[in-house]
Amino acid sequence: DAKTTQPTSMDCAEGRAANLPCNHSTISGNEYVYWYRQIHSQGPQYIIHGLKNNETNEMASLIITEDRKSSTLILPHATLRDTAVYYCIVRVAGYTGNQFYFGTGTSLTVIP
Amino acid sequence: EADIYQTPRYLVIGTGKKITLECSQTMGHDKMYWYQQDPGMELHLIHYSYGVNSTEKGDLSSESTVSRIRTEHFPLTLESARPSHTSQYLCASSEVLGGKETQYFGPGTRLLVL
Numbered sequence: 001d002a003k004t005t006q007p008t009s010m011d012c013a014e015g016r017a018a019n020l021p022c023n024h025s026t027i028s029g030n031e032y033v034y035w036y037r038q039i040h041s042q043g044p045q046y047i048i049h050g051l052k053n054n055e056t057n058e059m060a061s062l063i064i065t066e067d068r069k070s071s072t073l074i075l076p077h078a079t080l081r082d083t084a085v086y087y088c089i090v091r092v093a094g095y096t097g098n099q100f101y102f103g104t105g106t107s108l109t110v111i112p
Numbered sequence: 113e114a115d116i117y118q119t120p121r122y123l124v125i126g127t128g129k130k131i132t133l134e135c136s137q138t139m140g141h142d143k144m145y146w147y148q149q150d151p152g153m154e155l156h157l158i159h160y161s162y163g164v165n166s167t168e169k170g171d172l173s174s175e176s177t178v179s180r181i182r183t184e185h186f187p188l189t190l191e192s193a194r195p196s197h198t199s200q201y202l203c204a205s206s207e208v209l210g211g212k213e214t215q216y217f218g219p220g221t222r223l224l225v226l
Contacts, residue, residue, distance in 0.1 A: 032212055032213075034214070036215075041200070041220070041222075042219060042220065043202050043203075043204070043217030043218050043219055043220050044155070044202070044204075044215075044217045045217065046214050046215065046216060049212060049214065051212075091213065100145075100157075100215055102147075102154060102155040103154060104154055
């Protein structure tokens with residue numbers, strides 16, 4: 001599976017949009033982009049995923065560039081509870097040879 | 113959303129004791145995983161299973177063992193706990209729908225070996 005590159009940390013003011021970038025320049029055509037987050041001392045939580053089209057759910061929006069080499073997770077109105085480590089993962093669905101690689105993620109701090 | 117449970121949530125135990133960390137999921141997922149994570153560090157995959165009677169070692173070498181006798185149950189065992197085993201252990205299961213695979217995590221077990 002392709003590896004991803006994310007900034008180590010970011011700050012965001014409460015109520016503003018948090019835009020978390022992720023580079024995945026070696027992504028292949030059948031790899032999905034997944035975003036998870038991990039709030040301190042809890043298990044990672046699934047946020048959203050996509051293949052080519054932009055996606056939106058109740059938690060966030062996912063913007064994938066046309067060449068699929070990068071993506072941005074958008075939390076439209078960040079709250080203090082969104083402070084967490086955010087992981088961007090690319091993966092072939094159901095492929096048994098490799099598993100999810102979480103990396104170090106981006107530590108997002110939402111500031112009051 | 114998957115329901116996945118881990119017990120105990122916290123465990124303090126002495127060196128040399130045998131321990132089993134329990135993980136159960138009620139969604140009928142075939143694939144299950146164990147990760148180890150130290151505070152502020154990456155998740156490291158230590159075991160996974162494709163289904164009943166299937167177990168594989170992950171990327172990080174671990175002295176623990178796992179079993180998968182039933183689909184819903186994936187316990188992890190340490191035969192003789194040591195202080196180096198102190199960590200958080202996270203269990204996950206995954207589903208594949210329409211070509212997309214999503215992992216769901218349990219709350220984790222924090223283990224402290226004295």
